[in-house]
Amino acid sequence: MAEVSRSGFPIGQPPAPVGGFPGMGGTTAEVPPSTPPAPAPQTAPVTATVPQAPSRKRSGDTWWERVRFEVTDAVTSGALSERLIRASSAVEAPITTGRRIIVLGTAGGAATTTVAALLAKLLGSIRQEPVIAVDATDHSGNLLRYLGSSQAALLTELMQQFRTQSVRTLPDAVKHAASCGSQVFAAGRADVPALADAPVALQEWTDVSSTLSRFMAVTVVDGGASPLSRHAAALLGTAHAVVLVSPPGNPEAAKLASIQESLGKSFPDVHQISVVVRSRQNHEAALSDGMLPYDRHLASGSSLQLSRLGSRTRIAATELTGKALMAANRA
Template structure:
């Protein structure tokens, strides 16, 4: 039976930890769906200032800011000044761009979208992009989002998301096979909380204890169970997009985000992979993105490109408020594109 569209999982206020978004939201009014079931109407959203503050999430208590090389803000002082001046001179064009991108992420979706993130090469920042998608969806939509490290090797998705506990994927899958899953608390009982309604399950950090590649049937079972309770499931599929392991993940996917390093050789490889996947999985919509390294750093952001960001390069737990201004805009636009691609499936 085809999946029927919902009026949306409960839509929430966009994350307001970005100074640019805080300013822009002061004059913004909109309507959002109420509830999460078909047929429910819309109601005007109250101004952000009138909303009650979100309850603190366990495991994410903020600590006093300390200067640390591993937790740098994405922008330098000079880049922040330049961004503010540019935004002022262009009459808030960058702020408006962020609002439009956030609106795309807020769009109503059909039930349980599944997005697989695959890299065209090792070290292409596949895990970083998967973390960004999950964090931004959880922050902007404020709905249940699951991030899964389903690579065929050990991974660090949980560390990137700042997970509050270890959460082996094998434990989650075993629970789904042996115990009834009737509610959201059942679905996340063996998942790690990452704040903003983002949950995660992952591979061990030690390669010797990494799980075996996932089979098609077992992944179909777990992904369909997750989609009953999660607005979106983000899957880090690793850097082997044409492998049998990736094929199992793509069989149940609505969209795939292909992450590629910069360069003409890598661009040709990306095009080849896109062609192969389009032929094998014609119903899975593709969203390519190039992640630049420091050597390829450019101040201006381009469509489908994530420029170098000091915070993302630090390999510490991802904090959206520390992203560079242009990185935040580009990442939000990417998230909106991925969600819209998944919604078309």
């Protein structure tokens, strides 16, 4: 008798069949030979990309200038803040609809386009009425880029529309203009070559400006840096006010006075406003009448954002806008 283990199975008996079906007795299942695993597919190494932080646009004031402005305003019992409030009230004053302001520079690089963009932005943000900025220079300007528009809005298409189609509503008037926010529209001359001998025709500009004035509270025109040219004469023929932009310096001041005298004789009904734009940092912190201080945000050449202007720049630009608007309203 076979010896039985404690588990109940006889010792020395063959193992039970593995994997067989009933009735197959002691047959065992055949185990297929093992095959080596397939090699893992080769994949390109994954390189972790770190997202680049967006570049911050520089504000108009440094932190030290902001602190100095706050201290000065506190010491003078809010005189600077009160000055900004008065300037904004002048921009909000009632006007005759359809005022036209021409911005002309006494020299290239005098920040004529910057001043035109500032006027349009401030008018649109403070008055909340339709305003259009027109790049009517004799070359391809940057007015639309300064106003933050990436849309192509050609002045030639606007003129063609006004000649061939009836304009009855505001959407008709801005059909070929770019929207720059805050009820500000713009049209440019990106398709016009830099030829001072091809000025805007007086009659054509008269028709365009009068049509725009039917729907726009103010039309701001960037006229370029040739205030005594035939091109500027056509623009001034329909203007209510002209803003002359000049760089600082005694020679430039003498040139500005000469241009003012010439324009006064040729266009006595057009009221003149002048502004000197500083092109580099000046340690003088006081606000000067007729002076636009250096501003890091404006000097960067990026699209204009009023919230990033320096405190003194905002005050000076708002005062300039109010003066230009009041001068145009007297015409």
